[in-house]
Amino acid sequence: MPKPHHSLPFTRRQLLTRIGALAGSVALYQAMTSMGHASGTDFTRPPSLHGAKKGTKILVLGAGLAGMLSAYELRKAGYDVQILEFQNRSGGRNISLRAGDTVTELGGATQKVLFAQGNYFNPGPWRIPYHHQGLLYYCRQFGIELEPFIEVNHNAWLHSSNTFGGKSVRYREFSADFYGFTAELLAKSINQHKLDDIVSEDENHYLIEAMKSWGALTPDLSYTKGNISSWRRGFERPQGGGLEGAPVPSDVLSRKDIMKSGLWDWMAFNQRIDMQTTLFQPVGGMDQIGKGFARQVKDLITLNCKVTAISQNEQGVTVTYNDMAHGGAVRQMQADYCVCTIPLSILSQLDVQVEDAMKAAILAVPYASSVKIGLEFKRRFWEEDEQIYGGISFTDQPISQISYPSHGYFRKGPAVLLGGYLFGTPAYDYVGMPPQERLERALEQGSVIHLQYQKEFSNGVSFAWSRTPWVMGCCSMWTEEARRTHYKTLCSIDKRIVLAGEHASYVGCWQEGAILSALDAITRLHKRIVGAA
Amino acid sequence: MRNLYFYAVFLLFLVLTSTVTWADSSGKITGKTESLSDGADIYKHICQSCHMSYGKGAEGAGARFPALAKNPKLQSGEYVASVVLNGMGTMPWFAVTLNDQQVANVVNYIRTHFDNHYTNAIKPDTVMMMRPHLTEEYE
Ligand SMILES: Cc1cc2nc3c(=O)[nH]c(=O)nc-3n(C[C@H](O)[C@H](O)[C@H](O)COP(=O)(O)OP(=O)(O)OC[C@H]3O[C@@H](n4cnc5c(N)ncnc54)[C@H](O)[C@@H]3O)c2cc1C
Numbered sequence: 143m144p145k146p147h148h149s150l151p152f153t154r155r156q157l158l159t160r161i162g163a164l165a166g167s168v169a170l171y172q173a174m175t176s177m178g179h180a181s182g183t184d185f186t187r188p189p190s191l192h193g194a195k196k197g198t199k200i201l202v203l204g205a206g207l208a209g210m211l212s213a214y215e216l217r218k219a220g221y222d223v224q225i226l227e228f229q230n231r232s233g234g235r236n237i238s239l240r241a242g243d244t245v246t247e248l249g250g251a252t253q254k255v256l257f258a259q260g261n262y263f264n265p266g267p268w269r270i271p272y273h274h275q276g277l278l279y280y281c282r283q284f285g286i287e288l289e290p291f292i293e294v295n296h297n298a299w300l301h302s303s304n305t306f307g308g309k310s311v312r313y314r315e316f317s318a319d320f321y322g323f324t325a326e327l328l329a330k331s332i333n334q335h336k337l338d339d340i341v342s343e344d345e346n347h348y349l350i351e352a353m354k355s356w357g358a359l360t361p362d363l364s365y366t367k368g369n370i371s372s373w374r375r376g377f378e379r380p381q382g383g384g385l386e387g388a389p390v391p392s393d394v395l396s397r398k399d400i401m402k403s404g405l406w407d408w409m410a411f412n413q414r415i416d417m418q419t420t421l422f423q424p425v426g427g428m429d430q431i432g433k434g435f436a437r438q439v440k441d442l443i444t445l446n447c448k449v450t451a452i453s454q455n456e457q458g459v460t461v462t463y464n465d466m467a468h469g470g471a472v473r474q475m476q477a478d479y480c481v482c483t484i485p486l487s488i489l490s491q492l493d494v495q496v497e498d499a500m501k502a503a504i505l506a507v508p509y510a511s512s513v514k515i516g517l518e519f520k521r522r523f524w525e526e527d528e529q530i531y532g533g534i535s536f537t538d539q540p541i542s543q544i545s546y547p548s549h550g551y552f553r554k555g556p557a558v559l560l561g562g563y564l565f566g567t568p569a570y571d572y573v574g575m576p577p578q579e580r581l582e583r584a585l586e587q588g589s590v591i592h593l594q595y596q597k598e599f600s601n602g603v604s605f606a607w608s609r610t611p612w613v614m615g616c617c618s619m620w621t622e623e624a625r626r627t628h629y630k631t632l633c634s635i636d637k638r639i640v641l642a643g644e645h646a647s648y649v650g651c652w653q654e655g656a657i658l659s660a661l662d663a664i665t666r667l668h669k670r671i672v673g674a675a
Numbered sequence: 676m677r678n679l680y681f682y683a684v685f686l687l688f689l690v691l692t693s694t695v696t697w698a699d700s701s702g703k704i705t706g707k708t709e710s711l712s713d714g715a716d717i718y719k720h721i722c723q724s725c726h727m728s729y730g731k732g733a734e735g736a737g738a739r740f741p742a743l744a745k746n747p748k749l750q751s752g753e754y755v756a757s758v759v760l761n762g763m764g765t766m767p768w769f770a771v772t773l774n775d776q777q778v779a780n781v782v783n784y785i786r787t788h789f790d791n792h793y794t795n796a797i798k799p800d801t802v803m804m805m806r807p808h809l810t811e812e813y814e
Contacts, residue, residue, distance in 0.1 A: 492738065570724040
């Protein structure tokens with residue numbers, strides 16, 4: 143075993159954090175699955191902030207959900223609030239694409255969105271778990287209409303390139319067979335006294351009954367072709383009416399292939415609390431949330447301001463920015479306090495006057511990469527030909543999933559689906575490709591699951607988050623070790639500056655994280671200000 | 676020992692990629708990507724996503740992906756290897772996804788391309804010595 147040898151350019155402390163980053167994840171996994179996330183988020187009610195000293199000026203940086211909510215609540219509390227935003231739009235990562243929109247990436251590649259009128263694509267956030275009560279509270283408050291988002295669809299496809307002869311299987315078939323065979327193994331082991339060491343006799347009875355019921359086993363504890371299993375996995379010939387209405391049972395898949403396929407991972411994914419029923423989406427596109435928030439604070443936002451530096455002293459905060467609407471002219475704005483919601487991916491390179499520990503915290507969080515691909519087809523063949531209404535098909539190809547729209551069912555005419563959602567190494571790979579090539583690959587891989595792809599394809603757009611100028615990544619990637627060392631500092635108030643946003647939460651990469659972080663930051667800031675008054 | 680080490684790294688990879696805390700991601704990294712060996716390939720399929728083709732770099736909203744072309748910082752192969760292994764600010768670490776040979780190859784590639792001419796190649800053994808240390812659990 144080589145002795146570890148730490149070298150430039152990191153201080154020991156920075157290095158330890160990053161190393162821990164690699165090591166801490168097991169514990170993180172356990173922590174995440176057993177607590178924290180598992181109980182939903184901790185929103186109870188909106189803050190009620192009283193006693194703001196009139197005329198106290200607070201500058202909010204960034205008009206994403208964290209920034210706009212901070213501004214909304216702070217103004218309500220009586221502060222004099224302004225927001226500076228880099229883009230020519232508000233909403234931040236809360237964004238939808240429609241006909242006529244243009245996507246320009248770092249490096250210059252430009253795509254025009256050619257969808258039919260009325261269609262949209264959510265290149266970022268797309269689903270909201272029912273327990274994200276903070277976000278849902280404000281949606282209700284601001285009149286943003288929500289509808290169900292279908293996550294699990296038993297009639298969607300699971301595809302693994304090197305099992306089942308590369309053919310897709312229905313989620314329903316796979317899950318029935320996976321549970322069935324697992325239950326059979328357990329029930330038979332118990333019956334054959336193979337588990338007597340660990341299972342007591344009276345428990346045996348219940349376990350066997352449970353496995354029979356859960357796994358759709360026959361009375362002799364087998365999972366096998368027949369009516370019992372087909373009521374789960376579907377019949378070869380479905381039940382009908384009249385003379386020839388009797389159903390014909392279907393064959394079960396091979397147990398070995400099921401276990402080898404790895405496709406059970408997707409079922410486990412769908413069982414996480416974040417993916418459990420009910421999920422929601424805004425009617426008409428995710429950006430309806432950003433727009434709803436913007437209606438509340440529109441008059442406070444100045445767009446096209448590229449913040450480059452934040453400094454502070456006893457008297458207040460000075461923010462330096464380029465006024466992009468006026469040739470990038472350098473301007474400054476003063477305030478008493480600052481709520482900064484600029485993503486750390488950007489903030490880590492700006493000139494920010496904070497304590498060293500805060501600087502280290504800002505630098506400690508790398509950003510994940512992700513690509514989403516929206517494809518418009520001439521018709522809803524997944525509904526018309528395959529009876530798939532919403533939900534997600536999963537594959538081990540780089541596109542990883544195909545998600546069908548959870549709205550507009552049975553409509554005639556073109557519709558948009560999510561034709562790829564890439565992470566990790568495949569995401570780097572696809573970010574580095576010209577947009578046209580991303581589409582070609584998505585079509586090629588999607589065709590393996592849906593033969594109609596090539597014939598019905600109309601147009602598409604891809605969104606490469608690492609090449610998005612105003613975030614240069616998808617989301618913050620915290621590890622347990624980095625949290626231990628830096629999280630509290632990152633969330634602390636550094637004299638007159640407090641950070642907020644998805645990155646300053648334990649609900650990373652969810653809009654709820656932006657909401658909860660903003661509420662916490664402004665509540666503490668308000669207390670600080672009132673205490674100091 | 677060495678095998679065990681790699682096995683540990685492999686395990687870690689699974690765990691890490693499946694659970695790093697950003698929540699909307701799928702449960703695991705799916706989709707295979709070309710198995711990358713030479714430096715040019717690794718650059719193209721991974722680094723180019725941020726540092727752009729020809730190492731041109733790019734400017735975002737007040738932040739940048741630094742250009743690797745004509746970059747005097749590349750003089751030290753160990754510096755570059757260290758950045759690749761541990762990451763830097765927004766840049767993620769690649770200690771888990773790339774092995775010693777791959778790290779050496781990509782480092783040597785960028786140090787001899789994009790108008791950089793640093794021919795003193797870094798060796799996989801050197802990279803191995805620089806690898807961040809994994810906790811006892813995995814050793
Ligand atoms: C691919 C993807 C999928 C996701 N899926 C989901 C999902 O299904 N459900 C869900 O709830 N969440 C999801 N999220 C997460 C969600 O989008 C974010 O957590 C949330 O939108 C972050 O809000 P924020 O206010 O913290 O940051 P942002 O929305 O990023 O706001 C920051 C603002 O700062 C601005 N800014 C940047 N630099 C400067 C500068 N120099 N000067 C001035 N302004 C600047 C930016 O333009 C931006 O408007 C997803 C995110 C991605 C990328």
